Amino acid sequence: MAALSDAKRLVVKIGSALLVDADTGALRQDWLTSLAADVARIRARDTDVTLVSSGSIALGRGVLGLPRTALALEQSQAAAAVGQIRLARAYEEALAPHGIVTGQVLVTLEDSQDRRRYLNSRATMETLLSLGVTPIVNENDTIATDEIRYGDNDRLAAQVAVTIGADQLVLLSDVDGLYTANPRVDSDAQHLPIIDKITPEIAAMAGDVGSALSKGGMVTKLMAARIATDGGCAMAIALGTGANPLAALEDGARTTWFTAQTDPQQARKRWIAAMKPRGTLTLDDGACAALTRGKSLLPAGVRAITGTFGRGDLVAITGPDGAQLGQGLIRYTSAETRQIIGHHSTDIAAILGYEGRAALVHRDDMVL
Structure with a gap:
């Protein structure tokens, strides 16, 4: 079981x-x-922490005096606009006394479905974490409409966990885990501490345990568990209503852990390996040697390209003799790549007229 x-x-x-x-x-x-004290304590042992937080609409509707019944889309977006700034400020003020810098990240479903936007989001999150920032992520309710919404932050949290390669995800909720039935209406419901696989029988146990302020129920939590565990991330459903909820979880509070089916890096590599290339990069001997040492692919080491592709598309990577070395997600379009191959990364801005990323294909986006 994960700890x-x-x-x-x-x-x-x-x-x-x-x-x-x-x-x-x-x-x-x-x-x-x-909660901020919990986060500070966990970060002190060199653990990266990202918070996915609901609350912008709930905070904004109170400020605007909107009813607590279902809101029209434009009312929800207005409430989010007012509430989001308060939500971000609340986290900043809570974490700043611990010396923690926060960053706000607002996303929509499109940001994970579109490969280019997905890679941009991932790069931003990775940079924030590398700089010691604790990202505060929420769905961009101010602009999101039904067709581009996650609709609940359980699945959003799971997608964020997979995107950044997290090894653990904790859903703090008003329930302490998964039961064989809804414990609020069935006194015989039994708590399940560990789920190694989400079988149809397990899925059938999910009931709607959402609250008036929350759109997520147990069904969405199981959906999140599938996303997370398939991506190599263990997930816990834990009771969060009391003070210091993460400390309580560490101290043995009842929860349900879903076992990761692989590790995050292997899950990502498997996903990349299963995709079909849209083009090919032919490397020189020096670049081939660099890749075998775990380096990213830089423009200087590419001799030629074939195919037409966009940012975030998959390309095959071959040696001078045409033998395929691997494949990866490229950070430039085919037109941009043709302009910068053979050049040093420091020349990219002068060639393209704007700043770009140093690597054509980052090592984390590559399978050899």
Whole structure:
């Protein structure tokens, strides 16, 4: 079973019902302060932490005096616009006393479905984490419409975890895990501490345990578990209503852990290996040797390209003799690549007229 103390890269999802008082619509400041202390303690052992937080609409509707019933799309977007700035400020003020810098990341479903935008999001998140920042991620409710929405932050959190290669995801909720039936209506429901595989029987146990402020129920949590565990990330459903919820989880509080089916790096490599290339890069001997040492592919080492592709498309990587070395996701279009191959990365801006990434294909986006 996974243990939170072993996490190297952790994603924590916070639901609206935990962050916003259901009666007053106000921020639960004391609870957020306790969560910030948990995050600081976990970060102190060199664990990257990313927070996926609901709450912008719940906070904004109170400020705007909107009813607590279902809102029209434009009302939800207006509430999100008002609430998001308050949500970001609340996290900044809670984490700053611990010396933690926060960054706001707003996404939509399109950002994970479009490969170019996915790679850009991933690069931004990786850079934030490398700089010691704790990203605060939320769906961009201000602009998202139904066709580009995740619709719940459980699945968003799982997608974020897979995107950044997290090894653990914790969904803080108003329930302490998965039961054989809904424990609120069935006194015989039994708690399930470990799920090694989400079978049809397990999936059938999910019931709607959402709250008035939360769109996520157990069904969406199981969907998130599938995404996370298939991507090499263990996932926990944990009770988050009390103070210091992550400390409680570490101290043995009841929860349900879903076992990762592989590790994050292998899951990503397997995904890349299964894709069909849109073009080919032919390398010189020096670049081939660099790749075998675990380096990224730079423009200077590419002799020629074939095919037409966009940013984020898959390309085959071959040696001077045409033998395929591997494949990877390229960071430039075919037209841009033709202009910069054979040149040093420091020349990219002068050639293209704008700053670009140093590597054509980053080693994390490559399978040899």
